[in-house]
Amino acid sequence: MKLRGAWSHEADALARVHAAAFDHAWSAPEIAELLDGPGGFALLVEDAEPVAFILCRAVAGEAEILTLAVEPPARRRGLARALVEAAAGAARMAGAEALFLEVAHDNAPALALYAAAGFARAGLRRGYYDRGPAGTADAVVMRLDLGRAA
Numbered sequence: 730m731k732l733r734g735a736w737s738h739e740a741d742a743l744a745r746v747h748a749a750a751f752d753h754a755w756s757a758p759e760i761a762e763l764l765d766g767p768g769g770f771a772l773l774v775e776d777a778e779p780v781a782f783i784l785c786r787a788v789a790g791e792a793e794i795l796t797l798a799v800e801p802p803a804r805r806r807g808l809a810r811a812l813v814e815a816a817a818g819a820a821r822m823a824g825a826e827a828l829f830l831e832v833a834h835d836n837a838p839a840l841a842l843y844a845a846a847g848f849a850r851a852g853l854r855r856g857y858y859d860r861g862p863a864g865t866a867d868a869v870v871m872r873l874d875l876g877r878a879a
């Protein structure tokens with residue numbers, strides 16, 4: 730397994746990983762647009778092919794995790810933890826003082842991951858996620874202080 734930077738010409742492969750991880754997949758053009766937008770950067774873990782990635786944005790002293798996806802067969806091997814730590818380092822290098830994210834209030838694996846990585850709960854966005862006929866879900870906003878992070 731290798732962790733490295735990912736680029737917009739690899740958006741097709743990233744979209745495949747995203748589709749394997751989420752019910753509502755992001756398209757390759759959507760991912761490429763975010764990567765090429767202001768402050769966009771991504772990191773991936775590959776075996777022969779990418780199996781996990783994190784997509785972030787760092788602008789004006791703040792950074793945000795836009796998405797994090799690990800294919801189901803590659804889970805619970807520390808890949809997400811490694812990606813979050815590497816993204817925090819990259820965001821710090823880009824001048825960010827804090828790293829934010831939104832996560833569904835009922836996404837227990839992700840909440841556990843981010844808590845273990847040192848993120849603290851910073852707020853709640855009610856009805857943030859549209860789940861179609863199932864209604865909406867609240868998002869928990871979490872923040873990692875990059876000044877104090879390891």
Ligand SMILES: CC(C)(COP(=O)(O)OP(=O)(O)OC[C@H]1O[C@@H](n2cnc3c(N)ncnc32)[C@H](O)[C@@H]1OP(=O)(O)O)[C@@H](O)C(=O)NCCC(=O)NCCS
Nearest residue numbers: 750797798799804805806807808809810838839841842845
């Ligand atoms: C959440 C997700 C990214 C975790 O990826 P992962 O590579 O399996 O996570 P890691 O192996 O790095 O786990 C690190 C820690 O997170 C926590 N964790 C991860 N998955 C967990 C689970 N299913 N249940 C409970 N805790 C979990 C644990 O504390 C774990 O440490 P441990 O294995 O030593 O107990 C992955 O399950 C995924 O892609 N889910 C679907 C997409 C998603 O929810 N993305 C995040 C929201 S943006």
